[in-house]
Amino acid sequence: MEASPCPLEVEFSNQIAALLAPPSSKSIQEYYDGLLHETKSHFIRVEFNENGKGVFSNRDFKEEHLVLKDQMLVAAQHSSNKVDCFVCSRCFCYIGSVEVQIGRKLYLESLGLTTMDCDHQSEDQSFLQENDDETGSSAHKNNSFSMDVLQLLMDGNLFLPYSKQFTLPTIVACPGGCEEEHYCSKLCADIDWDTVHSLLCTxxxxxxxxxxxxxxxxxxANRTNDIFILAAKVISFTILRYRRLKRSYLEGSKQPILNEAEGQSNLCILSEAWKPVAMGFKRRWWDCIALPDDIDSCQEASFRMQIRDLAFTSLQLLKEAIFDVECAPCILQESTAW
Structure with a gap:
């Protein structure tokens, strides 16, 4: 495998290696013990060995009893799925209303973002066509809906039968004012802003x-592979966590940090910020991605180089927006998820 095309990866090679190193057994145990204590999950335990990790119950549970509600560190909705589903950008529950979900989907499809199945007409489509005729709007052509009807649906001025029996959370806008992210509550919006989105908001x-x-x-990312968006969220999550930890550390420190000790101190704080991600499996994306069926084994090395170069391009674009020199090892080594 050729050397990385990123010169900074050579400069921070030791720090990157430290972040990529598997955590010690003691570190793993302390992390999960702390996580279980924080979430008050007293009736389960985490065990691990060289083969992996597992969650075990300490007592019998009744059917349908909630054993563990795991929290996502970061997650992302596939770009293509955003046409079909309008969901909270943090917890991914449906938001708005049945009318908003259907109206938005049909509106985006009318713009050509996806292809509708013209051979199938649902009850909702029949209702919309009847309602459209009653309001005197233009007749449907090729199973499409008038923009007036779709706008009524999205604005909440047209109601579908029985939809009130399936209420959804009210849409909450992004705190930063972007149009890409929406939420089911102010709580979800604030948490996502503080932990991930504030660095990625447009x-x-x-x-x-x-x-x-x-x-x-x-x-x-949308043209190539939207895994890059998820990786960007991991980077943003780590940078923001690093800044909070460093601020807390400086506020609690009674003595000023000497210049020669600052670099080592920053790396320790960065390692702590990275810890939730460090507990997962880490390997460079281009080394572990499966070889596509249409790629011959003799072309594998070339294929992996192309994937690496694609990741490097994505990384360069992201660095233009959110690069933080104190978190450079984290940003550069995130090519493991890239």
Whole structure:
């Protein structure tokens, strides 16, 4: 395998290696013990060995009893799925209303973002056509709906039969004012903002340069592989956690940190910020991605180089927007998820 095309990866090679190193057994045990204590999950335990980790119950549970509600560190909705489902950007529950879900989907499909199955007509489509005729709107052509009807649905001024029996959370806008993220509650919006989204937001809180850089990064991810968006969230999560931990450390420190000790101190804080991700399996994406069926084994090395270069391009675009020199090892080594 050729050397990385990123010169900074050579500069921070030791720090990156430290972040990629498997955590010790003691570190793993302490992390999960702390996590179970924090979530008050007293009736389960985590055991691990060289083959992996497992969650075990300490007592018998009744049927349908909630044993563990695991929390996502980061997650992302597939770009293609955003046409079909309008969900909270943090917990991914459906939001708005049945009418908003259907109206939005049909509206986006009318723009050509997906292809509707013209051979199938649902009861909702029949109802919309009847309602459209009653309101005097233009007749449907080729199973499409008038924009007036779709707008009524999305604005909440047209109701489908029995939809009130399936209420959904009210839509909450992104705190930064972007149009990409929406939430089911202020709680979800605030948590996502504080832990991930504030660095990736393209709303009014971002300067024009960062907005443009983030748009380029997102467009590239949507054209190539939206795993890059998930990786960006991991980076943002770690940077923001690092900043909170460092702020807390500085506020609690009674003595100023000497310049020569600052670098080591920052790496220790970065390692702590990275710890939730460190507990997972880590390997460079281009080394572990499965070889596609249409790629011959003799072309494997070339294929993996192309994937690596694709990841490098994505990384460069993201660095333009959110690079933080103190977190450089984390940003650069995230090519493991890239």
């Amino acid at each position: 709303g009014k809180t971002s300067d024009s340069f960062r907005q443009a850089a983030l748009v380029k990064f997102t467009e590239h």
